[in-house]
Structures are given as structure tokens and as C-alpha cells.
Amino acid sequence: MPHLVLDKVSVHYDGQPAPAVERVSLDIGKDDFVVLVGRSGCGKTSLLNVAAGLVEPAWGKATIDGRPITAPGPDRAVVFQNDALFPWLTARENVAFALRLHGVSADARARRADELLSLVKLGDAGDKRIWELSGGMRQRVGLARALAAEPEFLLLDEPLGALDALTRERMQTTLLDLWGASRVGVLMVTHGIEEALVLATRVVVLAPGPGHVVRTFETHFGRRYAAGEPIRAIKADPVFAAARADLTDAIFEGEAA
Amino acid sequence: MSVGTYSERPGAKPGENDGFSVPWSRPRPKRVVISVRLVSAITILMLLAAWTVSASLQLVSPVFLPSPAAVWAKFVVVARDGFVDATLLQHLVASLGRVFAALIAAIVVGVPVGLAIGVSRIGRGVFDPLLEFLRPIPPLAYLPLIVIWFGIGEPSKILVIAIAMLAPVALSTAAGVRGVSRERIDAARSMGATRSQLIRHVVLPSALPSILTGLRIALGAGWSTLVAAELVAATRGLGFMIQSAAQFLVTDVVVMGILVIAMVAFALEFVIRRIERALVPWAGRE
Numbered sequence: 364m365p366h367l368v369l370d371k372v373s374v375h376y377d378g379q380p381a382p383a384v385e386r387v388s389l390d391i392g393k394d395d396f397v398v399l400v401g402r403s404g405c406g407k408t409s410l411l412n413v414a415a416g417l418v419e420p421a422w423g424k425a426t427i428d429g430r431p432i433t434a435p436g437p438d439r440a441v442v443f444q445n446d447a448l449f450p451w452l453t454a455r456e457n458v459a460f461a462l463r464l465h466g467v468s469a470d471a472r473a474r475r476a477d478e479l480l481s482l483v484k485l486g487d488a489g490d491k492r493i494w495e496l497s498g499g500m501r502q503r504v505g506l507a508r509a510l511a512a513e514p515e516f517l518l519l520d521e522p523l524g525a526l527d528a529l530t531r532e533r534m535q536t537t538l539l540d541l542w543g544a545s546r547v548g549v550l551m552v553t554h555g556i557e558e559a560l561v562l563a564t565r566v567v568v569l570a571p572g573p574g575h576v577v578r579t580f581e582t583h584f585g586r587r588y589a590a591g592e593p594i595r596a597i598k599a600d601p602v603f604a605a606a607r608a609d610l611t612d613a614i615f616e617g618e619a620a
Numbered sequence: 621m622s623v624g625t626y627s628e629r630p631g632a633k634p635g636e637n638d639g640f641s642v643p644w645s646r647p648r649p650k651r652v653v654i655s656v657r658l659v660s661a662i663t664i665l666m667l668l669a670a671w672t673v674s675a676s677l678q679l680v681s682p683v684f685l686p687s688p689a690a691v692w693a694k695f696v697v698v699a700r701d702g703f704v705d706a707t708l709l710q711h712l713v714a715s716l717g718r719v720f721a722a723l724i725a726a727i728v729v730g731v732p733v734g735l736a737i738g739v740s741r742i743g744r745g746v747f748d749p750l751l752e753f754l755r756p757i758p759p760l761a762y763l764p765l766i767v768i769w770f771g772i773g774e775p776s777k778i779l780v781i782a783i784a785m786l787a788p789v790a791l792s793t794a795a796g797v798r799g800v801s802r803e804r805i806d807a808a809r810s811m812g813a814t815r816s817q818l819i820r821h822v823v824l825p826s827a828l829p830s831i832l833t834g835l836r837i838a839l840g841a842g843w844s845t846l847v848a849a850e851l852v853a854a855t856r857g858l859g860f861m862i863q864s865a866a867q868f869l870v871t872d873v874v875v876m877g878i879l880v881i882a883m884v885a886f887a888l889e890f891v892i893r894r895i896e897r898a899l900v901p902w903a904g905r906e
Contacts, residue, residue, distance in 0.1 A: 494902050
């Protein structure tokens with residue numbers, strides 16, 4: 364089973380006096396949904412970029428199935444906060460972009476793109492232009508596009524950060540549905556405490572100065588949703604509220620209340 | 621579900637004093653919005669009127685300033701019978717032909733140069749100083765050199781215009797290329813795009829709005845170089861027509877030629893804006 368592994372990774376940007384991240388280790392299996400949370404400046408995005416191959420670690424190793432990560436690759440798809448879609452293409456063409464890069468025939472890629480679009484509940488929006496879509500729809504197109512290359516891992520950098528609260532809530536279940544349907548390992552960065560709990564199988568709490576892991580929580584709420592429990596019932600569960608309090612404490616640990 | 625202390629205010633009648641709108645406050649008078657177009661139209665009409673009056677009162681000799689009527693009459697005559705062996709349309713076609721040939725040359729050279737400036741440090745090092753050197757030189761200054769090098773034929777005329785167009789095309793392309801968002805590039809790279817795929821499928825389309833703006837500026841620059849380009853050994857063209865007329869003091873043709881050049885520039889601007897809207901409908905809407 365493929366594993367995305369960061370082994371004692373440190374990130375040090377040129378011209379910065381201190382490293383952004385120091386000796387962080389992560390192991391993401393193909394069935395995991397790992398969420399990184401923490402205050403600003405704790406190096407969440409830096410770690411995600413190391414996994415993506417966009418940033419090279421100063422020390423430590425990043426590997427996927429034992430192979431070192433040196434560049435972005437189709438085995439790891441990245442989705443950013445700003446959707447980074449291509450406005451000169453339709454929604455369908457955006458989703459099919461990776462397939463076009465790899466020389467898949469026009470017919471086959473249109474079919475695959477439509478499948479993915481209906482997976483994110485945008486089955487009838489294939490011909491729409493990107494600027495005709497709402498923020499939530501755009502982000503769903505972005506997710507479908509990321510899945511088109513059939514990656515083993517999905518790297519999500521605050522994918523719901525730019526959405527309004529209601530759309531955000533709905534997108535959380537969309538993410539869980541996608542994760543369940545496509546069996547990819549997910550590494551996600553978020554600011555949302557509740558969001559982290561709802562989605563993750565493991566929440567990793569980072570603290571700044573330089574970024575390091577303070578605590579790791581194994582959670583099961585995402586799996587409960589996958590097993591058929593409605594999301595509102597999960598969020599109303601006292602266990603959820605307790606976990607939420609613990610996680611909040613961990614994030615603000617060491618900071619004057 | 622009961623919601624604590626919130627209750628809707630029952631049966632509030634419209635117009636009832638709600639404690640906020642003060643009964644003695646009069647509605648604010650509507651501000652008169654002045655249309656910019658209207659002001660522009662009035663300005664032009666005033667200028668035309670001043671021109672007509674000064675011409676009809678003979679304030680200035682018609683040799684210096686012919687009346688609007690005379691200019692219009694000349695327009696009709698030149699359009700029908702021609703001036704210096706060609707009709708107005710033939711002059712116009714000759715000039716437009718040169719400008720469009722130059723535009724194509726400027727695109728063929730300028731877009732790749734701009735791309736090189738935008739994506740590579742070496743490209744920027746090589747081309748940036750050359751463009752900065754070329755940009756401020758007036759066409760009349762390099763015209764003699766071009767005639768010495770390339771003769772007095774059609775290529776020289778096109779080259780003069782193309783040089784004036786090169787800098788705006790290349791610099792706008794470079795600006796567009798440099799403005800492509802990091803995330804867009806990273807997203808494409810993570811989908812496995814090679815460097816050349818990145819340029820073809822992401823960088824160039826992203827830069828297209830900026831490139832088109834560059835073409836619009838270039839077209840303006842090229843059109844205003846027309847008279848200089850047609851200084852040497854032309855037999856047709858709007859610039860040539862104006863110069864010939866000036867030599868014989870046929871002021872009404874000079875004025876008419878200037879107006880035609882202005883009108884064509886206006887029309888070109890309109891057309892290219894339409895093209896922009898059709899080709900890059902997403903510009904400004906992202």
C-alpha cells in the first residue's frame with residue numbers, strides 16, 4: 364500500500380533567519396485523511412508544499428512509496444485555496460486538463476470528465492465557463508480536476524478557506540464523499556477546528572516558532588459519516604464537542620489565554 | 621424550535637413611525653448625473669461651431685484654415701476622383717495594408733521576445749535593454765538609417781511601423797507572462813505538465829488579455845507612425861496624401877486627411893476592443 368512519508372523534515376526558506384518547519388514527521392497511508400491545523404506561521408502550507416514537491420526540504424526526507432519526492436508529480440494532486448482553474452476552458456475542459464496533457468483522446472477524456480463532474484454533483488455544468496460558477500462550484504471543479512489524473516494522494520491547501528460558511532459546511536460532506544469514492548490518501552491544511560474534526564482520520568496540531576508537531580489526534584468522525592451517520596448528528600454528539608474542546612486546547616497550548 | 625427572546629414585531633403598518641425615519645426629514649433631492657458622453661458630444665459640437673464661425677467670418681485665411689464645408693466637399697471629391705493619382709479608398713487601403721503587415725511582423729517577433737523576457741532570466745537580460753533602447757527613439761530618427769540599409773521599397777515602410785509596434789507588444793506580453801498566478805502554474809505542474817506544455821496551455825492563455833492590450837497600444841503607435849513611414853518614395857497612402865497636399869498648400873486635403881486618420885484610429889480601437897471581448901471574455905471577471 365502506498366505511503367506518503369515525511370521523515371524529520373525541516374524547511375528553511377532563503378533569506379530567513381530561522382527555519383519555517385523543524386523536524387516534522389508524517390506518514391499518510393492510502394486510506395488516511397490527515398489534517399494539519401495550527402496557528403498562522405506554524406508551517407502547515409510549507410509541509411504540504413514539501414509533500415507536493417513544490418518546496419525542497421532543507422533537512423530530512425520526503426518519500427512516496429520509498430521514492431524521494433523531488434518535483435510535483437501526477438501521483439499527488441494539489442488543490443489550492445484559490446481554485447487556480449483555467450478561465451479560458453469550460454468546466455469539463457478544466458477537469459480533462461490532466462488527461463489532455465497525457466494525450467488521452469478527446470472522446471475518452473470528455474467521458475471521464477463528465478463522470479468526475481457528476482461525482483462532485485456538477486453533472487450538468489460541464490459546458491459552463493469558470494466565471495459563471497459560484498465559489499463552491501469552482502472548488503468542486505478544482506477537486507474533480509485534481510482527481511482526473513487518478514492520483515494516489517490529494518493535497519488540499521485550505522480548499523474551503525475562501526468559501527462562505529454555509530457552502531463550506533456542504534463542501535465538507537462533498538469532500539468526505541469524494542474521499543470515500545476514490546480511495547485516495549488526503550493531506551489537508553485548514554484553519555477550521557470543526558472542519559478538521561469532521562473530515563480527518565488523524566488531526567496533526569502544529570505550533571509555530573519554528574513549526575513543530577505538538578499533538579496528534581486519531582479521530583473517527585469522518586469514518587462515521589462514511590458509514591452512513593448524518594453529519595448533523597455527528598456534530599451534535601457530545602463526544603464531538605469534547606474532542607473539539609481538546610483540539611482547541613491543543614492549538615492554543617502555551618499561548619496566553 | 622424556540623428561539624429565546626426573539627419575536628417579530630407584529631402588524632407594523634407601512635408609514636408608521638418606526639422611531640428611525642424622522643417625519644420632518646424631506647427626501648433628499650436627486651443628484652443630477654451628468655453623462656460623460658454628452659459632455660464629449662457638446663465639446664466636439666462647440667469646436668465645430670467655432671471652426672465654422674471663424675471660417676465664415678474669414679477670421680483666418682482659408683489657406684491656413686479651410687471651412688468645414690470646404691473640407692467635406694474635398695472629402696467627397698477625393699473619395700470619388702482621387703488626389704495625387706489615387707482615390708481616398710486606395711490611399712486608405714495602402715496605409716492599412718502597411719500597418720497590418722507591420723502588426724503581423726510585430727506579433728511574430730514581439731510575442732516570443734516578450735515570452736522570453738517573462739520566463740527566462742537570460743531572455744530578460746538580453747532583450748530588456750534592447751527594447752528600452754528602441755522604445756524612446758522617434759521613428760523619424762531611425763527612418764534615414766532604415767532607408768540606407770533596406771532601400772526605399774515597401775519593406776522599409778513596414779519596418780518603420782513594425783519597430784514602433786515591437787516594444788508595446790513585447791513588453792505587454794512579458795508583463796502578462798510574469799503576472800500568471802503561482803497557483804495556476806503549480807496546479808498544472810502537479811498534474812504533470814512539462815515546461816513546454818506549461819507555456820502552451822497555461823502561460824500563453826493566461827497572458828492573452830495582456831497581449832491583446834499590447835496589440836491595441838501597438839496599433840495606435842503604428843498608426844501614428846504612418847506619416848513618417850510614408851515620407852520616403854511612397855505613391856499611395858494617407859500619410860503620403862497629406863504630405864503631397866502640404867507641398868502644394870492644399871490645406872483642405874491636409875485637414876481632411878488628418879480627420880480620416882483620426883477616424884480610422886477610432887474605428888480600429890473599437891474593433892480591437894470587440895475582439896478582446898470575444899477572445900478573452902474572462903478578463904476582469906476572475
